[in-house]
Amino acid sequence: MKRILILGASGFIGNALYKELCSYFDTHGTYHTSNSFFESNHQFHHFDMETENVEILLENLRPDIIISSLRGGFEAQVSTHFAIINHILTYNSKLIFISSANVFDGFTNYPSYEYDKTLSQSIYGRFKIKIENALLRLPNHQYNIIRLPMVFGKSSPRIKQIKAILDLEEPLEVFPNVVINATEIQKVTQQIHYIINREKQGVFHLGSTDLVHQRDFVSDICTELGYSNPLFKNVYDSNYDRFLAVLPKDNKLPANLQITIHQIVEASTSL
Structure with a gap:
């Protein structure tokens, strides 16, 4: 059984993903703010990316797939993701990075497709691009970039x-x-579940058609x-x-997942 670690599993998207995947995989998640439910669940692990090194958690769990839906300070996120990249290169595992339509907010004349050039005028979009660019240098089987519009x-x-x-x-x-x-959270979790099951590679735009x-x-x-x-x-x-808007062209999902x-x-x- 594949072991999956969801970074940010106490958040809106991360927690929905945990609920979708936990019956099918050995699914673990991280939380930041103290919470009695998460503290009593042995599948959840406290992680503060501002003060802790993610490498310790990754070494202890050795996940096959890491899903990142982290929120927080941009500098801490960047350093955490670069540590994750070093880990997946060492152990031949995979990172699924939840990105955003904002990586294209510098383009305004048309919707954007998976392999269009990214350009952002926002700090948020540029931070996402920095992590995306690092992932795009990896072997295809070691990453997915999931770009979401408003959820x-x-x-x-x-x-x-x-x-x-x-x-x-x-x-x-x-x-x-x-x-x-836009998109809807239950559909997003089904789509990512499909991407994991079918071992899909590359960049996916999970917005409405x-x-x-x-x-x-x-x-x-x-x-x-x-x-x-x-x-x-x-x-x-x-x-x-x-x-x-982010639309699919190269990596379209089946009709029932649109x-x-x-x-x-x-x-x-x-x-």
Whole structure:
């Protein structure tokens, strides 16, 4: 049985991945903030990347696959990932790196595909690119780069934020000229499970197959959540449509693992 270590398994994406994979693999996870549930679960290990070296944990567990969904200081993340790369080269294991559509936020005229050149104007996007570039120098079988757009779901932080703002009757910022795609957490975990099972290699864009203006998408979410007249604050950062979307071209998944904007809205707002 493959041993999988999820770094950041107490977070939104990492914990959903743990729940998806733990019945099929010897799955371990890390947590940072003290929590009685994680502390009592022997499959979870405390890890603070600001003060600890990940090499000790990796040497003790010797995972076949490391999934990184870490959050935190960028410098600590970079040094942690470079230590992981040294480990997987030594033990011929694999890293699945959860990246972001923001590695393309410097390109605004069209959606981006798996092997397009990356360019970011944001600190967050540039930090993701630095780790991606290190992975792209590895043998293909030793990494996956998983680029995600905004991730939604019934208990997702984004849905909770929308509800909190609207419940306070405050304006919700929307971007009428930004064209996006998105995804939903349960579909993401199924997709990554498939990538692991089939031993897929390379870069994957796990966003919806269709695109939508961000304001229209948020409006649909609000309507389905039961907010009939939400207050929007329209933010225009361009006179033209600006794209922030990741679409698959080289590494497409089977039809049953694809998702549409309509399905994301339904899955994120259902009771």
